[in-house]
Amino acid sequence: MDSHSLRGKTAITGVGETTYSKASGRSALALELQAALHAIEDAGLTPADIDGVIPMLNGTGIADDFVANFGMTDLKFSAVAALGGASCVAALQYAAMAISAGVCNHVLLAVGRNGYSGPRTPARVSTMPHRRVVSEFEGPAGMLAPAQFYAPMARRHMEIFGTTSRQFAEIAVVTRSHARLNSNAMMTAPMTTEDHQNSRMVVDPFRLFDCCIESDGGAAVVLSRADRASHLAAAPVYLMGIAEGHVDSPSAITQRADMTRLGVAKAAARAFSMAGITHDEIDVAELYDCFTYIVLCQLEDIGFCKKGEGGAFIESGAIRLDGQLPVNTHGGLLSQAHMGGMNHIVELVRQLRGEAGRAQVKGARTGLVTGYGDLGAGSIAIMQRGNP
Amino acid sequence: MSAPGYAGLTPLITEESRPYWDGLKEERLMLQRCGSCGRIRHYPRPMCDACYSMRIEWIQARGTGTIYSWATTHKAFHPGFRQDVPYILATVDLTEGVRIQARMRPSASNRLRCGLSIRMGFEQVSDDLTLLVVLPDDGL
Numbered sequence: 001m002d003s004h005s006l007r008g009k010t011a012i013t014g015v016g017e018t019t020y021s022k023a024s025g026r027s028a029l030a031l032e033l034q035a036a037l038h039a040i041e042d043a044g045l046t047p048a049d050i051d052g053v054i055p056m057l058n059g060t061g062i063a064d065d066f067v068a069n070f071g072m073t074d075l076k077f078s079a080v081a082a083l084g085g086a087s088c089v090a091a092l093q094y095a096a097m098a099i100s101a102g103v104c105n106h107v108l109l110a111v112g113r114n115g116y117s118g119p120r121t122p123a124r125v126s127t128m129p130h131r132r133v134v135s136e137f138e139g140p141a142g143m144l145a146p147a148q149f150y151a152p153m154a155r156r157h158m159e160i161f162g163t164t165s166r167q168f169a170e171i172a173v174v175t176r177s178h179a180r181l182n183s184n185a186m187m188t189a190p191m192t193t194e195d196h197q198n199s200r201m202v203v204d205p206f207r208l209f210d211c212c213i214e215s216d217g218g219a220a221v222v223l224s225r226a227d228r229a230s231h232l233a234a235a236p237v238y239l240m241g242i243a244e245g246h247v248d249s250p251s252a253i254t255q256r257a258d259m260t261r262l263g264v265a266k267a268a269a270r271a272f273s274m275a276g277i278t279h280d281e282i283d284v285a286e287l288y289d290c291f292t293y294i295v296l297c298q299l300e301d302i303g304f305c306k307k308g309e310g311g312a313f314i315e316s317g318a319i320r321l322d323g324q325l326p327v328n329t330h331g332g333l334l335s336q337a338h339m340g341g342m343n344h345i346v347e348l349v350r351q352l353r354g355e356a357g358r359a360q361v362k363g364a365r366t367g368l369v370t371g372y373g374d375l376g377a378g379s380i381a382i383m384q385r386g387n388p
Numbered sequence: 389m390s391a392p393g394y395a396g397l398t399p400l401i402t403e404e405s406r407p408y409w410d411g412l413k414e415e416r417l418m419l420q421r422c423g424s425c426g427r428i429r430h431y432p433r434p435m436c437d438a439c440y441s442m443r444i445e446w447i448q449a450r451g452t453g454t455i456y457s458w459a460t461t462h463k464a465f466h467p468g469f470r471q472d473v474p475y476i477l478a479t480v481d482l483t484e485g486v487r488i489q490a491r492m493r494p495s496a497s498n499r500l501r502c503g504l505s506i507r508m509g510f511e512q513v514s515d516d517l518t519l520l521v522v523l524p525d526d527g528l
Contacts, residue, residue: 136399137431138489140519143477144397144465151459152479159457159502204460204474252431254479254489259457 006093007274009100011229011236012383014043014222015346020186020337022116024216028060032112033069035218043222044233045106050222052077052098052107054091058084058340059111059218066108076104083244084130084373085288086263088341089381090244095223105225111342112218120214121146130374133251146290147203147211149375153259154205154293160260161308163296165205169196170314171292171327172209172334178321179331181358186213187335210292212333219342221349237352240366240382241275243267247376256376262294264370264378265301271368272303275382279303282382283364284351285325286344288372289332295319298370299327302380321359329359341371345381352385394514395468405432407446412518415510417449419484430486451508452525453482458492458500478522480506490520499524 016038018024018031026034032055040047047070055061055078063078077098081087088109095107115121134143143149157163173193179185191209199208229236245267249255272278279302289295296310304325305313313319319327330336330347337343348369350356356364365386371379401409404420408431411418421428422436423443435442457479464470476492478500492500493509505525512518 132400133431135397136401136405138477139397140399140513140517141477141489141491142396142461142466142469142472142475143489144469147463148459148461148465148477152457152477155459156457156479156502201460201462203462206459254487255430259479 006096006100006242007240007276008238009226010096010223011226011238012221012345012349013224013229013232013234013236014039014041014045015349016042016220017184017343017346018218020184020215020217022186022216024114024117028112028114028118029065030112031114031216031218032059032061032110032220033065035112035220036066036108036110039110039220039222040108042234043224045222047072050106050108051075052095052104054079054081054095054107054109056087056091056109056111056340056342057082058087059113061110061112077107082130082374083371083377083379084375085290085341086244086371086373086377086379088345089369089371089379092223092239092345092381093242093244093379096239096242099223099225105228107223108220109223109342110218110220111340113339114216115214115338116216130251134375137252138254147206149253150291150294151203151206153253153297154291156259157293157297158205161311163311165197165207166193167296167311167314168210168292169193171289171295171319172196174320175289175328175332175334178329178359179335182331182336185331185336186215187331206291212290212338213335215337215339217337217339219339219346221342221345235353235385237349237383237385240277240384241271241273242381243270243274244377244379250374250376253375260297260307262297262301262372262378263376264298264372264380267378267380268302271380271382277366277382277384281366282325282368284329284348284361284367285327286329286348286367286369287327288341288344288370289328289334290372292334294372295327298372298378301378302370321361326361329356329361344369348383352383394517396513397466397468398517404434408432411446411448412510412520415518417451417508417520418446419449419486421445421447428484428486430488450483453480453506453508455479455500455502455504455506456481456487457502476500478506480522488520490522493521493523
């Protein structure tokens with residue numbers, strides 16, 4: 001039963017977000033603290049109840065900032081996750097481990113960033129230690145930005161499996177249609193397949209509308225010990241399965257034997273096994289979507305369709321709100337906001353609580369959320385409303 | 389080929405990678421080979437992932453390979469590459485079994501396909517820096 005040791009031991013009890021914008025007019029730390037406070041209040045807790053904190057590296061704050069601003073007198077657990085965009089979901093595992101081990105009871109995960117008005121992604125990632133190998137051996141040739149890192153993976157998929165740009169477009173268009181149902185989404189103009197096809201090329205095969213947006217804002221969640229969750233303000237959403245997975249040749253995509261497989265391929269089987277839940281039971285999926293192709297590849301790697309069949313799966317309408325597997329019901333990083341994927345966790349919890357408003361998937365009880373980053377690392381959490 | 393006032397990026401060279409960069413300056417593509425088990429690896433790093441040996445030998449690659457994938461950059465993500473866009477970065481399976489990533493010369497994406505045979509070339513971009521480039525095997 002070792003692999004099931006975290007199943008149902010914790011639940012997300014609070015979620016919070018700030019307004020997402022292009023110019024917050026506030027510090028990134030203020031945004032992070034604001035979102036954290038919203039999440040804590042959503043749980044019916046006060047900052048004094050929080051005894052663990054994981055500030056996200058793609059935000060600004062460190063544990064010290066939470067101690068100082070929340071007046072914490074005895075923080076028992078803090079950690080950092082260094083998996084790029086896979087960090088938020090991976091950090092849920094850290095938090096679940098700490099809580100299950102009896103170290104603490106309520107762990108806050110928070111991100112805050114001025115991603116639009118502050119330094120943009122290519123500038124930020126160029127200084128990360130994870131980029132050292134790429135920076136030395138590929139940077140001088142002009143390889144600098146995530147769109148460039150991942151475009152050869154998409155191109156390979158297109159060449160080998162016949163995947164098309166119009167299939168990528170379906171992801172962008174569906175995600176935008178979901179953002180239009182969300183009052184806290186940044187991109188809400190209607191988008192058609194032709195709009196996508198006419199958007200300017202950034203790094204072929206990625207057009208502008210294949211790329212996520214950048215945002216100012218904050219997002220946070222509180223993970224609590226299951227037996228302390230049930231009497232709190234909101235219906236607990238239990239963490240049933242959780243895993244992270246790392247690609248072979250993690251620091252250089254170029255040297256990866258199969259460029260069309262992501263780290264989540266390794267993590268997904270572990271998470272489903274821990275949860276004791278099957279793919280058919282997943283009502284909604286919030287998938288890290290820095291680029292359209294990454295959604296397609298994850299659908300295959302998680303096992304919702306076979307490798308190479310992601311394009312056809314998407315084209316069938318499966319990921320629409322009324323499809324067999326609604327994806328990114330909040331508008332994702334492509335159209336809602338870029339909060340490093342914390343907004344995906346927030347949305348999954350709202351869906352499973354039945355609080356997703358106009359984008360609510362009817363009867364959603366079980367769902368999953370993924371993270372993706374650091375050149376291929378993946379993380380996945382399977383959650384369920386109701387007693388585990 | 390030397391570009392006066394090179395405005396691109398220069399590598400932060402380490403003890404492990406110095407022979408690779410020195411090799412490029414002599415128009416030779418040098419690869420690490422494990423001094424214990426003989427496994428060839430790239431990019432340069434301290435340890436063999438097959439036998440954990442830190443004994444390192446260097447071999448000169450033949451400079452031939454095939455296209456594994458590629459992408460065409462239309463946006464300059466750094467001012468030093470503004471005059472270069474659009475440019476193609478090719479991912480190449482070298483005959484030695486490892487990959488390289490380099491600029492495709494000339495820019496001819498409509499001819500590219502997975503498995504296309506290519507050969508490697510060299511471009512001196514500054515007094516201290518020579519970069520690898522990918523050339524079509526037929527010399528076009």
